[in-house]
Amino acid sequence: MPVRGPASLFFLVAGLALGGCASLGPGGFATWQVEAPAGSAALDFHGIPVRTGQILVSEQGTPNSLFLSLLVAENRPFVHSAVVVVEDGWPVVYEANGRLRPSIGGRPPTETLQGGVRRLDLATFLTRNRFIALYDLPAGADPARIAAFAQASHRRQVPFDPYFDGADPTRVYCSEFVALALAAGGVSEDATLPLTPNASVGVILDWLGIRTPGIIPPASLVAGFSRVGLFSRQDSPAQMQAWFAVKAELHRRFTPDQKLGNVLQFNSWRGLRFPPEVAGFMDAVNTAAAGWAGLPDPEIDQRVRALAGEWLGPFPASY
């Protein structure tokens, strides 16, 4: 999934290419947490055991990330996914990526969005995205078929699908592309979740021409998979967990009657942005979480919820 502003509502993987391997590894990353043993068949990439067919999920932590999360009725971490393939001893990533193109006349961004399946170095992927998790395939999956699907999609230049239409495989969005790749490799769980019943999101989806009943959240694709590692250049593991707790809290408060403008506002020149209260809450959490190293996840979640009460006002725990 992609996105930026309403006009940029779809630049999920936009980011500047900061690329390069020089800073890869624990020294250049606040989180470089490898959790899986190397194994004999894996490529050792700066300490990460990399195998063909592994799945990456990621997120930028931007207003666009939150917008994409709020499209789905249930909260899930991460809003982007991709497939790892080792080619000639070098790890690359295949992903479906959308790019916004300017338009005259105020057409919805879904009409001008371009892009499609592309290939980039794993190193570039790791440095471009803010929060990243890498997962191994489950037993029985066929990584060669997954790689073949990804490479063939790239060769055919399969275009990006800004309408999230899972019934149309001729265009794909990021997690649809990964789901199809997994299905090619024998992993075909239906990971689609229904869209939010929120009325204001419905107005925007109508304008964008998005008619799909459901979207595949990237985290649902890897449910039950074994995690290989967590990576973030600027955020510690506690800050990563805190960000996803922030998103969960915002999602919890975004009840069907809430206007999208309460939690995300559109500015003509700057696109989507967080309102001051929400931005202040996020900053307070990120600052506090810098000192939460070693806390268990439930404790972090609880502290984030307490800060939400202070910054955003009280909200019943029962929602």
Place this chain on the structure above:
Amino acid sequence: MRGAFFSGWRPASIGPVRTLLLMALVALLAGCIHLPPEVAAVVEQADPPGRNHFRPDPPAERAADNAGPRPR
């Protein structure tokens, strides 16, 4: 000849060209950012406190609730 060509554009005629380019850029950007009224109503405006789950009550009401000062 080349000097004459460029001198013909400087400085008197660069102004209109620049204005034209600026107008084209503004038109382009305006095309990018235009939102229909119904969409603008849900992304450019927020509900007031009390109906907004992301905005605390005003300080006076918070004080009445003995909620204490807002953290900074």
